[in-house]
Structure formats: C-alpha cells, structure tokens
Amino acid sequence: MENKKTGAQTFVLCNPPSISGHANVVGEKEGQGPLKNSFDVISIDDTFGERSWEKAEVEMQKQALTMALTKAKQTPSILDFLFAGDLLNQCISAGYAARNTGIPFFGLYGACSTMGESLSLAALLLDGGFGEWGAAVTSSHFCSAERQYRAPLEYGGQRTPTSQWTATAAGAVVLAKNGEGPYVTHVTPGCIRDKGIKDANNMGAAMAWAAYDTISQHLKDTNRSTSYYDLIITGDLGKLGMEIVIDLFAEDGIDITPNYTDCGVLLFDLKEQDVHCGASGCGCSASVLTGYLLNGMRAGQWNNILFCTTGALHSPTALGQGESIPGICHAVAISTCK
Amino acid sequence: MENKKTGAQTFVLCNPPSISGHANVVGEKEGQGPLKNSFDVISIDDTFGERSWEKAEVEMQKQALTMALTKAKQTPSILDFLFAGDLLNQCISAGYAARNTGIPFFGLYGACSTMGESLSLAALLLDGGFGEWGAAVTSSHFCSAERQYRAPLEYGGQRTPTSQWTATAAGAVVLAKNGEGPYVTHVTPGCIRDKGIKDANNMGAAMAWAAYDTISQHLKDTNRSTSYYDLIITGDLGKLGMEIVIDLFAEDGIDITPNYTDCGVLLFDLKEQDVHCGASGCGCSASVLTGYLLNGMRAGQWNNILFCTTGALHSPTALGQGESIPGICHAVAISTCK
Numbered sequence: 001m002e003n004k005k006t007g008a009q010t011f012v013l014c015n016p017p018s019i020s021g022h023a024n025v026v027g028e029k030e031g032q033g034p035l036k037n038s039f040d041v042i043s044i045d046d047t048f049g050e051r052s053w054e055k056a057e058v059e060m061q062k063q064a065l066t067m068a069l070t071k072a073k074q075t076p077s078i079l080d081f082l083f084a085g086d087l088l089n090q091c092i093s094a095g096y097a098a099r100n101t102g103i104p105f106f107g108l109y110g111a112c113s114t115m116g117e118s119l120s121l122a123a124l125l126l127d128g129g130f131g132e133w134g135a136a137v138t139s140s141h142f143c144s145a146e147r148q149y150r151a152p153l154e155y156g157g158q159r160t161p162t163s164q165w166t167a168t169a170a171g172a173v174v175l176a177k178n179g180e181g182p183y184v185t186h187v188t189p190g191c192i193r194d195k196g197i198k199d200a201n202n203m204g205a206a207m208a209w210a211a212y213d214t215i216s217q218h219l220k221d222t223n224r225s226t227s228y229y230d231l232i233i234t235g236d237l238g239k240l241g242m243e244i245v246i247d248l249f250a251e252d253g254i255d256i257t258p259n260y261t262d263c264g265v266l267l268f269d270l271k272e273q274d275v276h277c278g279a280s281g282c283g284c285s286a287s288v289l290t291g292y293l294l295n296g297m298r299a300g301q302w303n304n305i306l307f308c309t310t311g312a313l314h315s316p317t318a319l320g321q322g323e324s325i326p327g328i329c330h331a332v333a334i335s336t337c338k
Numbered sequence: 339m340e341n342k343k344t345g346a347q348t349f350v351l352c353n354p355p356s357i358s359g360h361a362n363v364v365g366e367k368e369g370q371g372p373l374k375n376s377f378d379v380i381s382i383d384d385t386f387g388e389r390s391w392e393k394a395e396v397e398m399q400k401q402a403l404t405m406a407l408t409k410a411k412q413t414p415s416i417l418d419f420l421f422a423g424d425l426l427n428q429c430i431s432a433g434y435a436a437r438n439t440g441i442p443f444f445g446l447y448g449a450c451s452t453m454g455e456s457l458s459l460a461a462l463l464l465d466g467g468f469g470e471w472g473a474a475v476t477s478s479h480f481c482s483a484e485r486q487y488r489a490p491l492e493y494g495g496q497r498t499p500t501s502q503w504t505a506t507a508a509g510a511v512v513l514a515k516n517g518e519g520p521y522v523t524h525v526t527p528g529c530i531r532d533k534g535i536k537d538a539n540n541m542g543a544a545m546a547w548a549a550y551d552t553i554s555q556h557l558k559d560t561n562r563s564t565s566y567y568d569l570i571i572t573g574d575l576g577k578l579g580m581e582i583v584i585d586l587f588a589e590d591g592i593d594i595t596p597n598y599t600d601c602g603v604l605l606f607d608l609k610e611q612d613v614h615c616g617a618s619g620c621g622c623s624a625s626v627l628t629g630y631l632l633n634g635m636r637a638g639q640w641n642n643i644l645f646c647t648t649g650a651l652h653s654p655t656a657l658g659q660g661e662s663i664p665g666i667c668h669a670v671a672i673s674t675c676k
Binding site: 009011014051052054055081085088089090091092095096098099100101102103104105106107108109110111117120121124125127128129130131148189190191192193194313314315316317318321323326328 | 347349352389390392393419423426427428429430433434436437438439440441442443444445446447448449455458459462463465466467468469486527528529530531532651652653654655656659661664666
C-alpha cells in the first residue's frame, strides 16, 4: 500500500471520510455568548439533571453523541468505533458515557486537543479501510475542571488576567467512510513542545509554540500558504496565546491574521463575560467545531478550514513537582470538496 | 478500499506490521519474580535516579522506548507516530517522556489496557498506509499509583485478599510497516462493560466480563476456536479475574484452560511475593508482552498468541460518587507468520 505521508508529519487521506453528523451541548454561560445560535442544546442547569458535575459531563457526552447520530440518521449500533476523552482524571466522562453502549471504544487523553486527536484517529481508521462509521466525542465542564485542576469553586479564588475559562460543553462528530462533505482531507498530528512556562493560569502561552509548530509543518508538508485556508483556527489559545502565534508567524515574514482565529476567543464575549483571556477545555474547540465551524461550512461560509486543537499536557502533581507545561497541537484539514 | 472488518468488532490487517523492536524496564520486586530473565533493565532503585516516583515513570518510558528503538536498529527521528499512556492523572508519564522528542504523539487513556490499545492503533495506522514506523509505550509504578488511587504508602494500609499489586514497569514496542515477524495480524477493540463491581480492590472481577466479551467476539469474528492460539493471555485480571473468565467460557461449553493465562498471574510469584491476586497496572501487560511473550515467540515457543489487555475505567472521584467500575479489553492477535 502506498505511503500516504506527504512530508515529515502530515497524512493525506486518499478516501476522505465524510462528516456525516455533528452536535453539541453547552452550559448557560456558553449559551449567552456570541455563538449562541450555533448550539444544539443550551442547558440552564449546569448539572444536566445529575447529582455531580462529573456525572453532568457524562450526560453531556451522551447527549452530544446521540444528537450527532440522529443528524447522521444512524443509531449507536452502526458505529465501528468511538474515540473519546475529556479533562477529568482517568477520563471518566468518556468512559462512563460509553459504558454498556456496545460501541468499540478507544479512550484518549490529549487535554484540550482531544477533539482534534479523536477526529484525526477516527478519520485515519476509516480512510485506512477499517469500518464504515466512526465517532469522536469530547467534553469539559467548568465546575469539574476547576475543582480538579485549581481549587473548589466555593473558595471563590481570584482569577489572573491571563487565565481562561473552561467551557462547559461537549461536542460529537459522526464520520462515515462514504458520504457527502465536509470531508476530513489531511491530518497533521502534533509533537509535544515545552517552552518552560510554569503558570497553569497562562496555558495559552504554554500551547502557542506547539500550535505554531504544527501549523507551520502542515503548510510545509502540503506546500500550501496560509491563504489556502478560508480559516485557520486554533483550539483554545485565548487572546494571549493567539497573539504569540501571530508574532511567531510574523517572525517568518507571514501575516497569518487575515484568516486566523481561535475557538477560545470566539466562544465568549471577552469584554462582557469576565473570562479574561477566553475559553479553554476540550469542550471549547469541540463545541465551536460542531456548531459555528461545520454549520458555517455547510452554509457556504468557508470551503477549507484548518482546525488546530491545542492541549496543555501538565497535571497539578507535575506542576507541584516543579515541572513546566508541555503543549501539543493536532491539525485537521476539513474541506467541502474531496 | 475494501472494508477489512470481518465481523462485528474485529479488524484484519491485510499488510500486517512487523514488531521490529521491543524492550522493558522494571523495578526490583518485578525483577525478583518468575519472569526475571525476560527483562532488559531491572532497577534496584525504584526512583530511577529521579526525585519523585512520577518522574521515575517518565524515565522508565524513555528508557523502554530508547531500547526498543535500538533493538530495531533505529533512532527516534524514524518514528512517524507514538501512541502512549499510563495510569497517572493527565497521563503525565507519557506526556513528559515524549516532550521535545519531535515525535508526533497520540496520548491514550485505557487504564491497564493501554498496551493493547496503543499497539492496536499503531498497527492499524501502519496497515492503513500511514507512515513506515510507529511505536507504542506504556508504564505504571507501584508507588505513584498507590498514592493516586488509594492512599500514600506511608499509611501502610492493609491490602485485601482480592487486591493486586501495581507493577513498576514500562514496555515499548516499535512497529515497522515492512519487516520480519512477529506480526500484528488482527485487532479486536473492546466495548466498555460494567457489571456493577464497586470494590477498587477487586478489579480483576470488574474487568473479567469485558475480557470474556472481547475474546468471545474475536473468536466468533475470526471463526477460530480457542485452540487456534498457542496462548490466549489477558492483561491483568489476576487470579480471581482469571477464574471468572474460565467460568464464563465454561458456561459456553468451552474449556479455555489448556492455553489460557494472565500477565498478572505470571509477573509475580503469588505464593512468595505477597501480591495477593497478582499484578496489575499498564506496565504489567506491557512488560510481559515485551519480554516473556515476544521473546518466547522469537524463540519458537509460540506461533500465535492473542494478547488481551484489560482496563478498569474508574477513578477515585467516580467511586466516591457511588459509581461502579467499568471494564474494557482490547485483543491483539500476534503471529510469527503473515
């Protein structure tokens, strides 16, 4: 079989899988933001009827996948595999959501890059000839993330200017081996880059170099310029991380600004919603992809996007032991044409 | 492209990747067990020269991958991708070990099933035509796992009869698109099965049904009987979990005992090493695969094995909220012939 690798890091999908269904579920704050019209479910109850925030996240993943399957006119039994993950210890949102569903399950941990990682692997397996249908699901929840990574909400801790707000959101994509567009055409998996940032309230900076690395490598591998894409969008770098990416490209003589943005900057109104540098969390890029971006592609707003999810691969234990924050970015090219 | 799925759950690899290199690193206790001659490195220092057990695990993953690459006569730059994971929150062993290596990285969380999951995905990508070289690495450490999942070791908590001992071990496999055997020929990814077990000191029972499900499905999909395999080996069910699997097959009229065993039963001397039901942890199946099993296949002891890693997808938070323990099992068929 032909080696489909174009360069050092990018895989070309010769039989691009179709994004057949996509859906999202968000919390009340996300539903008050600028993208409110792109969400399938906005819950005014952040517990989603459950008795804990962790169980709420399980419910969010279930609802997102069920709706994405419904939009693809399919049921869970059609799925040959599911790639899923989240931010919680032992990825319990993903594991409990998939429990007893009878869907072959691959659990991932890519921090906030998980939507890109899961979408990449699901698309690669389908393109590789393994199965007919696959799905990718991920989530985050402000309340479960805060108490796990920082402090219980009840402490009312002050947030620093560079901090981001973990999105309460889940997104699901259902992919088909055969079907109509949009299609996943290229995957550039990221390498882990650590620039020595140690502040868990400045994750945009920790992830920005990884985003620059992966986007640059993708453009080099595909021999494309930034202008090839109608939109290049990072996962959750937020305002500061986005500025660093713009600066890094500027050092290469490239003005990436005309068609570059970030899911973490789009999800909330940065001036009105008190989220400092923007949104973060697996659910941030997942909900922006499965609403604003894919709806926009279907409506003809964009034909080619480069969806670049970013993750910070630290833990409270690692930072407590003096470690810095490694970042990663997985890029997925999505096109309305094969 | 032809759909390679044979049945409900099994993928046949038409161009089976070669297991080109494999290596492991274990702690002192593992090095005193029955498999001591199959390990590449036995460290008498469980900190591996580092200042914390978490950092020790990072070092173990690095050493295992470096040795596996050396055995494959390759360097890290050859790798098109790395699949890795571990038991620690946010999978920090895998993330920090791969930091700044320049290897495209996919982080996984499959609890103790991670060796099977990572091996599966690396093999599927290579068979699908994506790249020439891939690797799968995983680890666990008794000390880091105990303090994260149960209690700090200093408490000296009493262990229950059904408990298992998390292996201090890391294993790495380097796969090549082309090369000599052993080969990965089939992958049966598992579904998550929860039978309601709530005792984190009885994980063998929690995972046994998942193992039975996946092995049964694999045999059905491939139209093979248990005797087709020279060895069917589960990941870390331990003594009790293994007995449950034997009973479940017996209910189907199948005597699986002649060629069935479990990595968790093999790694330690259950009578002499005070490990109760046996070993567990990602590093258990990883170190048994990369030593005893693959060395044995190369020496002609077995030609066909079914390597079935098992994982318990719970967390202390989930159990604290009254949840039960979901189990998963991924099966990988390895053969000396294509």
